[in-house]
Amino acid sequence: MFDVTLWAGLRPLADNQKVVRVQARTIWELLRKLEERYPGLAGPIKGEVAVSVNGVIYRNDWSQKLPEGAEIMLMRRLAGG
């Protein structure tokens, strides 16, 4: 069970909550469950979301397993130059 912190732009799509509790083993499962609970998150999750797990930011690899007690945040995907 994880406390997932959502970036400000996502909160209105998740009943205005900043932190949401989700049970999951991988990033993929976590995001799928969030989408099921809040269908409005589907769009951002598809194109705009990166996931920070204990400070390491994952933009693409959602097969990553979630370690026990990990700090998880959903952030905006960033542009580079």
Add this chain to the structure above:
Amino acid sequence: MSSIAVSTTINDDDVEFLCQPNETLLDVLRNRLGLMGAKEGCGTGDCGACSTIMDGRVVCSCLVLGAEAQGRTIETIEGMAKGSELHPLQRKFIEHAALQCGICTPGFLMAAKALLEVNPDPTESQIRFWLAGNLCRCTGYDKIVRAVQDAAAELRGDTP
């Protein structure tokens, strides 16, 4: 506009071409003669990527008309190596990592070659001011200057 016939010498070869009165030497080299080593970075003589040597002098080929090449001697980057032997400047640029994207490199090599022909032992300041007409956005010029210094030393016979 009717074309002008031009006879010139490029990299020691006799070359003839037709060009429009308003065509630049850069246009002629790239579009008519297949010599694409000179690059157009700005078209207004500010970046030096089109640098070639005309009668021993570095020029921006985008500021020279094709017709002005009549009867002159022109050197381009394609003529810098002698057969399979690279010029010391070319070798030193690679050794010193004096290029990253490489687009400015032909222009720098032409300008540096002309410098070392008039001043075989330039100071760092002289190198920097001579090359101030060639823009590089990748390297910050540090390794370019070092490459020129090292090539100059080799050409003078100073290196062991």
Add this chain to the structure above:
Amino acid sequence: MSFDAAYQSKPFNSVGTRPLRPDGVDKVTGRARYGADFNMPGQLVARVLRSAHAHAKIKSIDTSRAEAVKGVKAVVTATDLPDLTDGDPALFAVLDNCIAREKVMYDGHAVAAVAAIDENAAKAALQLIEVDYEILPHVIDVDAATLPDAPVLNEAIFTQGVEPTPTTPSNVANRSEFGHGDVKVGFAQADFVVERSYKTEQTHQGYIEPHACVASCNPDGTAELWVCTQGHFVYRQICADLLGLEASKLRVTSSEIGGGFGGKTHVWAEPVALALSRKANRPVKLIMSREEVFRASGPTSATSIDVKIGAKQDGTITAAEATLRYTSGPYADMWAELGAMTSFACYDLMNVKTVGLEVVVNRPKVAAYRAPSAPMAAFAVESTIDELAQKIGMDSVDFRIKNAASEGTQSSYGPVYGPIGIGPTLEAAKAHPHMSAALGENQGRGMACGFWFNFGGQTCTDLNISADGTVTIAVGTVDVGGSRASLSLIAAEELGISYDCIKAVIADTSMLGYNDMTDGSRGTFSTSMATISAARNAIKVMRQRVAMMWEIPLEDVYWEDGHAHAAGTKHGNRAPLSVKDIAAEAANTGGPIAGHSELVADGAGVSFATHICDIEVDPETGSSRVARYTVIQDAGKAVHPSYVEGQYQGGAAQGIGWALNEEYIYGEDGRLQNPGFLDYRIPVCSDLPMIDTQILEIPNPNHPYGVRGVGETSIVPPLAAIANAVSNAVGVRMAHIPVSPPRILAALNDAKD
């Protein structure tokens, strides 16, 4: 993914050496082919008609006279690129930016394009295109655009991220907020507070090679595109989407690229070239002039930033706050948000709050520029940090060391940091000889830290071993600065063979799976990871072949020092087999030997740098000279140190130009006045000294060799380092970038009064 990316400490044989790059000879002989160096038989030349108005409605466009010009084969307007964006605002912005649909939004915005048999015909046709404009009031300045009476660019923009959503449209497209703690409480605890506002002007990436492409569309739906780009797979997807092509049928080849720095991660005129080619049914070559590059391809944001920082007498920062207004050009984007994320990333703060506001203005569409949005935020924050340190009476470096983020710090943008290098770069700066060198007359010294995220991304690599034992690596990540050398070193290291046996090439989109573009400092990081994976897969194949040849179990074959060995003694004294030996038998042991990798490189980590500079100011003219410059940055592991140094020096040079001189200058009419290298003055060789570099290597735990991204971070500190140096030299706080001679003189004169 099954590939284990965890760092394993080991001694290196190839990685960390400085061999000659494989593409060097082509580049010093003029043979290398860039965007404009490719031609197709029967190709036409394209020219684009661009708006001379900053803001106007397009009432009508009449192309009939242009179409009648002899030699003209196609003329296109927005009607030739129907809207297939399906409600995707980001994609629509790309489409509208390529060629204006209803309004022109900036001086230089494309409205039509022509393809003809030569330049003369194209130019003549362009002059005959009649556009009927209704000129609208424009707004250029980031602060002016937020005023209630400012002309509104887009009636459909209502500020997002504000509760409740406003009912009147404005030019502020989005508000974002980051931070933790309570800054009110924090400021109340402070003994000293510094509060100041800053401005930075718009700059351009300034790559020497203008955008260029050759597009060829066939009636059967297949197409080819030769283009200078940082991401040919990305360009393929966007061009396919906008033209209604199947991505797999559009083959994009990336030429050698003459600089990008983020500006070639976006498409500009490529869809227009494809549309012209489709209409004319002939290849079309489109090259942007230098003026077009400045007027109509991505500059950075112009910004206006307020910073407030409070600290106790002992130097502990108690609260930090920033409001950042960034321009995005005519379309909403996320540049201010990025700035708000990076602002205080270097520091360990109890109470921090950053707010980002995206502002639309009648200027070209902003594009990424090397650590986008971070340099401006760093300028504002690091200037304030310096001022605060001076107020407290503490040394600049010590003040930063006291408050530096470290492993376990909660970052100001959210997540908790793993092992990071800010502390080490600061300590290294403190100990560096530059810090204790004597200053000359009229000279000031400044230092600053910078931070940037690094990316991973989708990466594919093919590693093929020829029958003679040499190796070709085909990668899909564009080489912007010498990464083919680094990748060859990586493959040599992993396989245990000589660098000279390896040739790295960049494949086109038809040859490999999808590759993300070369941005986010990901080039070497991601592709090295995929190369290691591909090499390991190739080694597995070679072990299988040897097991077959020796007729022993696979688990008894191990790989070491570039050779297959038989484990233990039960198989007798077998001479180890080299790659060459094994490859020579490949035809009979199962066919050609290869290793492939399609993976997602991720967990790239973050990268920190500290810069020190000495600036000399002429008090009579305000002109400045960079007397000395030092870059200290953590690379994780420098694969080819010469090219890592090159990234540090190049990023610093761009930052120096940005800090001292580069800016977009607009007239009252909203037109860009300096779209050329004469008046948009980037640093030239005589402007700069040698740039010292110090590479720190704190291994990245998420890469097998510890590699971190390096390309972008070095542009983040210079604006602040230089502003701090000039401020120290003249005794006046410089709060407006660029700190050009007129601004320095004005500050000196103000101080006299």
